[in-house]
Amino acid sequence: MPHTDSPYDAVIVGASLAGCAAAIQLGRAGHRVALVEKQPDPQAYKRTCSHFIQASGVPAIERLGLLEPIEAAGGQRPRVHAWTEWGWVEAPPEQASRGINLRREVLDPLVRSTAATTPGVETMLGWSAERLLQEGGSFAGVAVRNPEGEERDLRARLTIGADGRDSRIAELSQVPVKTSPNARFAYGAYFEGAAPAHAPDASVWFLDPQWAAAFPTDENLTFYAAMPTKQRLPEFKRDPEGALVKFLADVPEAPPIREGRRVGPVLGKIDMTNRMRRPTAPGLALIGDAALAADPLFGVGCGWAFQSAEWLSDAVLPALGGEQPLGKGLDRYRRRHAKELRGHAFFMHDYSKGRRFRPGERMLFAAAARDEKSAVIMDTFATRQIGPAQMFPRMMPRAIAVNTRHALAR
Amino acid sequence: MSAAVERSSLLAGGTRTRLLQAGPADAAKAVVFVHGNPGSADDWERLVGAAGAAGWRAVAFDLPDFGKTVAPDGFEHTPFGYAEFLAEALEELGIERAQLVLHDFGGPIGLIWAMAHPDSLAGIVLINTGVLPGYTWHSLARIWRTPVLGELFQAITNRRGYRFGLNLKEPRGLPPEFVDRMYDNYDRRTRRAVLELYRATPDPGGMSENLIGLLAPREIPALVIWGEHDAYLPSSYAHEQQRAFPSADVHVLPASGHWPFADAPETVERLLVEYLGRVGAPAAA
Numbered sequence: 001m002p003h004t005d006s007p008y009d010a011v012i013v014g015a016s017l018a019g020c021a022a023a024i025q026l027g028r029a030g031h032r033v034a035l036v037e038k039q040p041d042p043q044a045y046k047r048t049c050s051h052f053i054q055a056s057g058v059p060a061i062e063r064l065g066l067l068e069p070i071e072a073a074g075g076q077r078p079r080v081h082a083w084t085e086w087g088w089v090e091a092p093p094e095q096a097s098r099g100i101n102l103r104r105e106v107l108d109p110l111v112r113s114t115a116a117t118t119p120g121v122e123t124m125l126g127w128s129a130e131r132l133l134q135e136g137g138s139f140a141g142v143a144v145r146n147p148e149g150e151e152r153d154l155r156a157r158l159t160i161g162a163d164g165r166d167s168r169i170a171e172l173s174q175v176p177v178k179t180s181p182n183a184r185f186a187y188g189a190y191f192e193g194a195a196p197a198h199a200p201d202a203s204v205w206f207l208d209p210q211w212a213a214a215f216p217t218d219e220n221l222t223f224y225a226a227m228p229t230k231q232r233l234p235e236f237k238r239d240p241e242g243a244l245v246k247f248l249a250d251v252p253e254a255p256p257i258r259e260g261r262r263v264g265p266v267l268g269k270i271d272m273t274n275r276m277r278r279p280t281a282p283g284l285a286l287i288g289d290a291a292l293a294a295d296p297l298f299g300v301g302c303g304w305a306f307q308s309a310e311w312l313s314d315a316v317l318p319a320l321g322g323e324q325p326l327g328k329g330l331d332r333y334r335r336r337h338a339k340e341l342r343g344h345a346f347f348m349h350d351y352s353k354g355r356r357f358r359p360g361e362r363m364l365f366a367a368a369a370r371d372e373k374s375a376v377i378m379d380t381f382a383t384r385q386i387g388p389a390q391m392f393p394r395m396m397p398r399a400i401a402v403n404t405r406h407a408l409a410r
Numbered sequence: 411m412s413a414a415v416e417r418s419s420l421l422a423g424g425t426r427t428r429l430l431q432a433g434p435a436d437a438a439k440a441v442v443f444v445h446g447n448p449g450s451a452d453d454w455e456r457l458v459g460a461a462g463a464a465g466w467r468a469v470a471f472d473l474p475d476f477g478k479t480v481a482p483d484g485f486e487h488t489p490f491g492y493a494e495f496l497a498e499a500l501e502e503l504g505i506e507r508a509q510l511v512l513h514d515f516g517g518p519i520g521l522i523w524a525m526a527h528p529d530s531l532a533g534i535v536l537i538n539t540g541v542l543p544g545y546t547w548h549s550l551a552r553i554w555r556t557p558v559l560g561e562l563f564q565a566i567t568n569r570r571g572y573r574f575g576l577n578l579k580e581p582r583g584l585p586p587e588f589v590d591r592m593y594d595n596y597d598r599r600t601r602r603a604v605l606e607l608y609r610a611t612p613d614p615g616g617m618s619e620n621l622i623g624l625l626a627p628r629e630i631p632a633l634v635i636w637g638e639h640d641a642y643l644p645s646s647y648a649h650e651q652q653r654a655f656p657s658a659d660v661h662v663l664p665a666s667g668h669w670p671f672a673d674a675p676e677t678v679e680r681l682l683v684e685y686l687g688r689v690g691a692p693a694a695a
Contacts, residue, residue, distance in 0.1 A: 085582040085665060207664035208581065210638070231646070232662075250677055252582075252665050 008034045008122075009320050011141050011156035013129045013169050015039075016046055016108065017302055018288025019162030020115035021309035024064055027118035029317055034154045035115060036144050040126030042116070045108035046164075048267045050188060050225050050299055052078075052202060052215050055097035056384035057303025060310040067100075069110055074218030075102035078202040080382065083252060085208065086369035091379040099303070099383060101202065101217040103190070127152075132159065132172045138283035139173060157326060158316060161286040162309070165275055165293035170286055175278045182272040183354025184211065186296055187236050187244050188225035189267060193260030196222060197253065205251045206365070209354050211297055212248055214255040224248050224257050227297050229354040233270070240266040272296055274349045279337045280330040285312050291337060294345050295352045300384055304341065311336045343387040367399035370406055374398050413462030415455055420471055423498035424482040430455060430470040432462025438506040439532065441686065443470035444496065446514020446539065447604055450477025450595050453513065457671060460679045464686050466509075471499060473519070475603035477595050487606035489515075493522035500530075509689065511535040511682070514643070514668070515607065517542075518614065521621055528624065533631040533689045535682060536658075538640050538668055540651040541622055545615035547608075548642040554608040564601040569593050579641035580667040588672045618654075625654045632658035633685040635678055637666030659685065 010026050012019045015037035023035045037044075053061070061067050071077070079096035082089040090096065116123040126146050133141040133153055141155040161169025170177065196203055199216040211227040226247040228236070236243040244266060248257040272295065279291040288305035312333045319329035357365065368378040374395060381391040413432045420429040430451045433440075441461040443454040454470035461468035473492055474481030485491060496519060500508060509532050512520040517539025524531045547555065554560045567575075572593045577583045632655030636648035648662045661681055663670050671678045 205665075207638075210664035212664075228664075235649070235660075246661060247664075250661050250663050250681075252674060252677070254677070 008032050008141070008154060008156040010034075010158040010160055011036065011154045012160040012162055013142060014161065014163035014167075014288070014290070015112055015115065015123065015125070016162065016164065016288070016305070017111055018290070018305035018309045019160070020111045021060070021064060021306045022160055022162060022287060022313055023115040023121045024118050025310065025313035026317075026320070027115070027120035029313070029320070031120055031320055033121045034156065035121055035123045036127045036129065036142070036154070037123070037125050038128035040147075042112060042125060043109045045104040047104070048186075048269050049104050049302070050213065050215060050223060050296065051101060051104050051107065051217065051302065052299040053100040053306075054298075054300055054303040054383045055099045056300075057306045058098070058100060060303075060306040061100065063310065064114070064306070066111060066114065069114075070100060070102050070107065073102060073106050073110060075100050075107075076200045076217055078200055078216065080379070081198045081201055081203045082382070083203065083205040083207075084365045084369050086366040089365065089368040089375050089378055091376040092372055095376050096379055097383040097385060099202070099299075101200075101215050101223075103217055103219075103221070103223075106218060129163070129168050129172070132169070132284070139281060140283055142169070157283070157320065159284045160312070161284065161290045162288050162305075163290055165289040167277075167286065167290035169284070170277050170290050173281050173284050175281050175284075175286065177275055177277045179276075180274045180349045180352065182274055182295055182352040183229050184227045184272065184295075184297065184352065185230060185233055185236070186225060186227045186269045186272060187240055187266060188223055189241065189244060189262050190217075190221045190223050190264045191257060191260035192219075192221055192263050194256035195220070196255035203255065207251060208357050212251050214248070214257075221263065222255070222260065224255070236268065240268060269296070272352075274345070274352055276345055276349075278334070279308070280334045282330075283326065285316070285330055285333055287312050292341055292345060294341075295348045297352070298348055298382075300344070300348075303384065307340070308337060311340070340387070343389055344384060347388055363399050363403055364395055366406075367395070367402040371398070371402040374402055412456065412459035415459045415462065420499060420502060422471075422502045423495050425474045425479060425485065425495060427451075427471045427474065427479040427499070428477060430458050431468065432458050433465065433467040435467065436504065437467035438504060439509075440467035440469055440503070440505045440507075441509045441511060442500065442505065443468070443511045444513070444516035444520045445470070445473065445476065446512075446516045447607065448476065448592050448596050448600060449513065449516070450592075452477065452591060452595075453671065454511070456675055457511065457679060457682055460683055461686060464683050466686055467505075469503060469505070473516075475599045480599060481603070487603045488610035489518045489522055489607070492519040492607075493526070496520065496523045497527065506530060507532040509533045509535065509686070511537065512539050513537040513671070514539050518611070518617075521617070525617075525621065525624060528628060531630055533685075534655065535633045535635070535685060536651055537635045537670060537678070538637055538643055540634065540647060541618040541654045542615040542643065542647055543618035543622075543650065543653075545618075545643070545647070547614060550642065551608050554605055555612075560605045560609075564605065567596075567601075572596070580669075580673065581637075581639040582665055582667070582673045584667075584669060584672050588669070622654045626656060629657060630655055631685075631689045633681060634658050634660040635670055635681055636660075636662050637668055637670045637673070638662050638664050639666065640668045642668050
C-alpha cells in the first residue's frame, strides 16, 4: 500500500512557468498545494525555448511580484521590430508594447524558488506522475513516484497539469486534443558579441514564408532563431551552427551574427505540431503548453503559461474557498481560455502551414509598415493584448485607406 | 568598398560591345560576369567595382544584341553562338583563368563555355542559374518559344506592362531605376534575339547530366546564390548545383526573387567578396 497524505487543495504536475505561477497564486490565497516536478534539480530549466515573453504576459508576471526580480536579474524589456517586404513594422517607441527577455536558465530557477518559498506550497522535485486518482467520476489527485521506486498518492480537490506540450496528465486524463501540422522547424542559439541593430529591442523577420529572429537578452547575449520551412531541414541537420549563421546572415538588414561567438549549444526542434486540448475535465485543469501548444514562431508560450495560470487561479479560488462547486470554477476557466486564446490560435495554426501570406495579410502588413497608427494596432495584436476580433475591425478600414493612398501617391 | 569601374568598348568576334572593367587591367586571371535575359553589363556595375576593390581584375560586357550592343549580321542567337562570343571576348581580353559569375541565361552560356574550356574555369558563381536537370521552361519562355504568339507578346510589351508584369512576380519589387534601365535596353533587336535564343533552346535542362559528369570530378570552387522566390528558375535547384560543384557554398536568400543582385545588393556583394577571398589570391598577387 503506498503512503497516502492528507488531501491537498491542489496538486500541480510540472514546476515550470505555468505550474509555479499557479502554485504561487493558490498558495498565497491560503491553499495547500503540492507542486510535483520530475526534474530533481531545482536549477533545471527548459532548454528549447526562445525565452521571449510577449507583452500580454507582463501583467500576470507583475501581479505575481516577479517583474522586479526579473528586471533585477538582467531581464530586458524589448519592443518588437518586424521586417516585412514593405519595410519594418514598428510602433512609435512610446506606444510600442514591451515584453520580457530573460534566459530560461535564469528565469526558471527564479520562478521556481519563488514558488517553493510560498507558504502552503510543498515542492516535490524528482517525482513523476504515474496515474491519476479518481473519486466519484471526478479526478482527485495523482499517484507519483520517485527514482527510488517510492510511490505516493497525492489526493487533491483539483489536479492541475502544467507539464508542457507532451503533457502526461493530459494523456492520462484523455481530454480531447486537436492537432494541426507545423510545416516549419526551429533552430536557435545564444551568441555573445556585436548586438543586433534594434537592441535591446527584438527583431523578427517575416520572410514569407521563412522566419528569423534576434532576441537580445541578459548578460549582453542575443538569442538567434531560425524557423524555416521543412525543405531547408537537410542543411540544418548537416551543420546546425553553419546553417543557422548563414540563414541569419542572409536576411535583409541582417543582424551581426557572424561577428558574434556562440555560447551554449545549438538547439533544434523539428516537430512543432500545434496541440490544442480541452483545458478542463472534472476535477482537473490544464495550463500552459499542456492546454495549448501553439506555434513557437509567435513567441507566445511563456506569456500564455503565466496568463493561463492566472486565469485558472482566479476562476477556481471561490470554489477552493468552498463558496461554489469546483465545476463552476473550471467552466469559468475553460471559457476564459477559449475567449482569450482561440482566435489567436486559429490564425497561428493556419500560418503554421508554411504557406505564403494571403492577400489580406499582405494588405495588413503593408499598411502597418507604412502607417504608424496601423503599426500600433498590429503591435497590440502581435503582442497578444487584443484578439483578432478586436484587431480586424480597427485595422481593416485603416489598411484599405493607407494602401489606397500609397498606391495613388505613386 | 568599391573600385572605380572603367567603361570602354571591346571588339570580339565581330561584335563591338560595351566593357565594364575594374582592378588590375592586364591580369590573366579575372572575374568574368555574364548577364542573363533581359540583362546587360550594367547589371554588374556594383559587383565589378566590389571585385576590383578586392584586388581582382573584373570584367563585364553586353552579350550581342543585349544592352546597347548590336550583333553583326549572321550572329547566331543560340546558347552556342553566345558561348563562342564569350570565348572570343575572353581571348581578346587575355583572360586565361576565369572566375565566372553567371545569372539566368548567362548560366547555360557560361556552362557551355566551361564544357569547351574546363581548364580555364577557376571557379564559378551561380546566381539564380546553373545546371537544371529535368527543368521545363517557365510560362513566359513558353510564350516566347511559340511562333506568332512570341512575336505578338514582344510587340505589345510596353514600359508599363513590363514594369507591372516583372514586379508581379518579385517578392519585394525591384528598384524602379533597375526595371526602367532593363526596359530601355529591351529594344527591337533584343526582343528578336530573345525569341531566337529561347527557340534555339528546346530543352534547358538537357545538358545537365553531361555537365555534372564533366564538372563534378574537377572539384571547382563554387558559390551559389538563389532568390527563394524566383518565379522563373525555382530555388529548389540551388542545392542541386552541388551535384556539379560538390563543395559549393549555397545561399538561398529568403526574401529575394530572380534578381538578388538588384533586390539584395549588399548581401550578394558580401557573399561574392567573401567567396573571392576564399578562392585565393587575386590576379595581381
